Amino acid sequence: MAMKAAENGVSRRSFLKTGLGAAAAVGFPTIVPASVFGQYAPSKRINVGAIGVGRISRVHDLPGIMQYDNARVIAVCDLDAHRVVEGKAFVNDFYAKKSSKPYDGTVGYANYHELLANKDIDAVVVSTPDHWHSLIGVDAVRAGKDVYLQKPASLTIGEGRALSNAVQASGRILQIGSQQRSTPQFRYAAELVRNGRIGEVQRVEIGLPGDPAGGEKTPMPVPAGFNYEMWLGETPDVYYTVDRVHPVKGYDRPGWLRMRQFGAGMITGWGAHHVDSAHWGMNTEYSGPVEIWGTAEFPTHGLWDVHGAFKTEALYANGIRMSISGEYPNGIKFYGTKGWIFVSRGNEAVTKSDPVAKLNDNTALASSDPAIIKSVIGPDEIHLYDSKEQHGNWLECIISRKEPISPVELGHRACSTCLLHDMAMVLKRKLYWDPVSEKFKNDDEANNMLWRKQRAPYVLPKVLV
Incomplete structure (x- = not known):
């Protein structure tokens, strides 16, 4: 399912600047060990981009997808430049251990629109905070990508209806992350x-x-490399404090889960x-x-x-x-x-x-x-409907074009x-x-x-x- 590099709207080897002022993208190695991807030839693999590489992505969504040989995570994206670096390392380390050879084939993005423009990417997994789910989901299907979208589907009922309408009009496969x-x-x-x-x-x-109840209200400077203005997305522009967002280091439960915003x-x-x-x-x-x-x-x-x-x-x-x-x-x-x-x-x-x-x-x-x-x-x-695993069912449905278990x-x-x-x-x-x-x-x-x-x-x- 991978498309030719000549058709790629964003080069796999392009370097994308992050808020740190450093390059976020690293090109693919000249030779990717076949043992990394098992029996599936590159033309048969589903190339996946991960949008949001925080807590739920690292412990659930990325491992859930990378366990399958018919998929390959080729890109990660986050508004926190530190998480882009760590997300790339997380994916590269997985494939390196799987092949027992060095691997550095994951591209990093600071803006999901640039990831969606990459024609080599067939599908995306969206593991962002809740207020971004609908808009990224809509943008992704309109870009021709199949989507695995963390629940809940939307911030409001109106946005959820718009998301559902857009997905159904697009003909793309969207799986909600309701793994129960x-x-x-x-x-x-x-x-x-x-x-x-x-x-x-x-x-x-x-x-x-x-x-x-809880959370520290004291205003704090925005950490270097974090695009806080975009992270707020559609919600009101309010001052930064760490308990409103996510830990500066590590992947403990983030404060945004406890904010009505x-x-x-x-x-x-x-x-x-x-x-x-x-x-x-x-x-x-x-x-x-x-x-x-x-x-x-x-x-x-x-x-x-x-x-x-x-x-x-x-x-x-x-x-x-x-x-x-x-x-x-x-x-x-x-x-x-x-x-x-x-x-x-x-x-x-x-x-x-x-x-x-x-x-x-x-x-x-x-x-x-x-x-x-x-x-x-x-x-x-x-x-x-009998599904053995939520991410695997999504990948199967991308190939078959049948409705997933959680449409x-x-x-x-x-x-x-x-x-x-x-x-x-x-x-x-x-x-x-x-x-x-x-x-x-x-x-x-x-x-x-x-x-x-x-x-x-x-x-x-x-x-x-």
Whole structure:
């Protein structure tokens, strides 16, 4: 799938200046060891560029893609020049160890537009902060790239709709990083529920913690080599302080995850996973609730301002009621007329700072009657999409052009549902939602929250708005 170098809009050997004033791009070696890429000839490989090479990229997305011989990460991009250097080293070291030979074939970029202009790149993995997901996703598919996009899909419901529209119009493959769909117990739990093992579903409980207050408010100088102005993207121009962004050194949990300027906190961060998995079992993947209400505590001190302890509820048109709160175990519990099923990641964690890492319960699948989860789904029953691994499924679908397990519309619907719960927390009243028109009923205040004002030039193309 690699294209000829002569067609390359940005040379693989071009040097891109970073904020450090140093070159960020290093050319490919003359000879790439065949052992690095296994049985796949260069013309059959999927060349991938990584946009955002921070914490989730290093521990999840890059390893998830580089394990496959039919893909090759050939470029990394970040607005932090230090992370570009370290990202290149991370990828080069992986391929060097795989081939047992020196390897220096990764290009570094300081601007994702230049990465997208590289015609040698077939696909991109977007592992940026949440407020950049939609715009980069739209720009990528309009540039002809297939996309793996970290969840949540968008900062606002309006942006999520624009993203989904753009992807569907482009014909590109976009996979949302909702990897629970590629985890056996979540698929099996949804199949059991969809096939009536607990009778008619009545309610669903989702366990999800809040975030703590804190964060240092003191203004600080922007670190050398960090394009903070662009990092803020569409959001308001505010002063720099490290707890608003990410650590200057290392890859610990970043402060932006706890800032409403860039996301909604746990309700979208982890909620996008659990709500998506709940929708799978509820058979409401392309819809959403019709009523949403709840309460939440918000910080009264410090920099961070996303929700803390909370409890929100929603009613769906089919009569199912969903509750989300830190009062419940981290996971999803389906209650039906004949019993219940609980599913979670157990004690698995993507990173050491993930909330699930603090759990003592390693239960991944349980039920009111052990016979429920021991039953076999028959050949004539509902069998859901079976993916063994999220990144691998994306790569397979790039080749086959079939729909991936987490297509953009499913990601948008899960994200929009989480954002509805967040709006109910903020507005402190019941909201009435039409999932078809994606508008609130007779509620101008709530409808005004479907979009945020985007700071130029970081705005979605007007054709999509």
